[in-house]
Amino acid sequence: MRVLTLNPGSPSMKVSLVADGTAVGWTAWDLADPGAVAQSIRRWSDVDAIAVRFVHGGEQKAPANCSQASNNSPRWPEPPAAVAGGAPDVPVVACFDTAFHAEMPEVPTTRSGGRLQRGGQATKVPRQVDERRYPGRRRNRSVGDAPRSGKDLPPLAVIAANRLIGSSIVEGAAMAGDWTKTETEVLVQSMTRAPSVHNLQPWLLDIGPDELVVRERTELRLPQHDPLGRDRAASCGAAVANLEVAVRTLGRAPGVELLPDPARPDVVARIAAGTAAAPTAADLHRFGAIARRASHRAPFEDAPVPAVALRLIGETGAVPGVEARLVRPGREVAVVARLLHVAAEHFKADGAYQRELSLWTIRDEQAHRHGVGLPASRVPAGSVPWAGLIRRATELPDTAEIEARLAAESLLVFVTADDTRADHVRAGYAMERAWLTAVDLGLVAAVLTQPLHLEPIRAALRADLTLSGFPQVLMRVGYSSEPDPAGPRRAVEEVLHQP
Template sequence: MTLPEPTPTSNSGAARQWTAGEKHLITGAAALAPSVHNTQPWVLEFHDEHISLYERLDRALPHHDPVGRDRLISCGAAVENAVSAMRILGWLPAVRLRHDPAHPDEVARITVTGRAEPSDVERHRHRAISARHSHRGPFAGRAMENDLRRELLGAHTVDGVGLRALADPEEVAALARLVSHSALVLRADHAYQRELTAWTAPVREPMPGAGVSSATRRVSTLPWAGLVRRTTAIPDIGFLADRLSREFLVLVETPDDGRHDHVRAGMAAEQVWLAAVDAGLAGSLLTQPFQLPEVRAGLVEKLALSGFPQLLLRFGYL
């Protein structure tokens, strides 16, 4: 899916009526956000001066995502893309995360606060939305420049989210052990495998919301790539650690582990991923291992984290 070119609008006034073109651009950007098993577990509602994003509980994955953490991370990425589209349209959006018992499925409310021309960075990030995709294989051997690594670590603007690059050999080895453990557990989990099969589309490039591609069945996907099937080959830990050491790995953590923390983690991850795409990198987002309590506890212990690990981003060149 390619985003349409935005229609120029004036720089004054407040939004009262969303045009069909504005709605199309914003919903199209949200639809291109990464989501767990490509379930697209959200829906947008347009109001006079704000947009509400609701999580879709009918897209729940009880075996992969029993507490809905991945669903909220996905919603956070969709919020970020919607905000990006609003900025391209010349609106100044303000995001307020919601947890109203009267509307428990409302995740975020994006309010229009004024008008302003988008910056060059915002234009670049918006163009990257259409180019972003999940690369589940290994990367090329080209090393990433330190300046680019630092740039990506500073690419997000979401309060309450921390980014940590994993480069120390002991940290990478610990991650390899935990990823390998989670892969073994998930490969043997029949309920999880049935759920993954149910969300596997019989096409190479599924539409947004239609599940993951059946092409992954025929690819020998190693367990860091985000999909573990019954046929996934799980290498020895030394081999896995060696492969991980060649990638730029970014751990996303939050000080707490509530709904808002999960949404913020998704927003920050999407900002960093779009910055990486704009810099010519490929990447993917890994949450599967974080569903196992022992993996999250192991990361906290081995990496001496002060917060809660939510997801892992991996980047490299093709």
């Protein structure tokens, strides 16, 4: 059974496609766009039902009707009305979320500097951390009285599907023979949602009965941005991390082997799908985070990340051969600020780098059909350290200002014991594990690798921070009140290969 779920919020509407109880497709639309629902229906037209979530914001803390739900946001009755016009023959189910506001105080309080709109509307206020419930995690209420899994919930799309078809996330998923069509969708979607430095997406997936093979497309090269292929290998490592989570979520025990065949250097990993094993709460959390993960190329909210959250992120990113190390406030942050300034000056003046970046930028996003490249709207010139890739128009403040900006954020560096291709793959694998944990804790993140391609910068970072090995990735972590849109992705036929 295929269910389209609509989760309208104040600024946007999150949309998921659920097949047989498992989320297999994700997107988001601006709720102010009158054609948002129609676009979702056109994208996934072959569905058996549509589920719409309503957050009830009236005085009554019990099941409510549509008019009461609209007290919280007057736009929320619009999606079902649009569904009725766009898909009149498809059953529509309303999922009323009465738990979201159940424990909120009558008069909300915010941090200093937060904004609060009157009249019950959603606000752009730094979300509070409820460490009694889940250390480091923002408060996040469940959908109605949906059953819990472990300490928290699987994604909204799965919950909505469970209500409609009465199944759990693993029922009908793990089978002894070939992968089902639904399982294949889950695997491919999970892989394509992995972070890819420069959005190169340099991977292919071979799917066998009990084994997945991730291959690196070494013919895809950006010689000015990634001259040695380190970022390309790290991107493939991130894809392996997502596939491992997806296999666990589908109810099978994965066995991951990196670079298993010296005779086939393009094979990054083999993932054996072992015996049936129910996913843990942590597996479900990370799987749900895959769809929400995106690079945050903007300042964070003025809200510090709790130490317990940073510890959890670091622990998840610490895999054999990789250390996820926090850049300490004070002297170490000053070192990073100075090196970022030097690197940015270099790249702004590098004509070959700027030409390659211009060629790799998508100018006409409406006509763009293939799923690679950097959308111009997603990578504005910006300012250091938020911009990521440095353009000629990127604002470059002085070192003191960069240091002040970094001091207001949390910064991690991923360090490997050696600097081989296997280390680069492991670094990407560790980075994605840490990133998914951050997203599950209500955080957003972005990575910086470009400065590390300048060997003097990399060597200075290693020496001045007394790192135990080779720095591969810098990761900024913080809070954001706005969702980050995902970049374009390759089509399934470009990624999937079934031998």
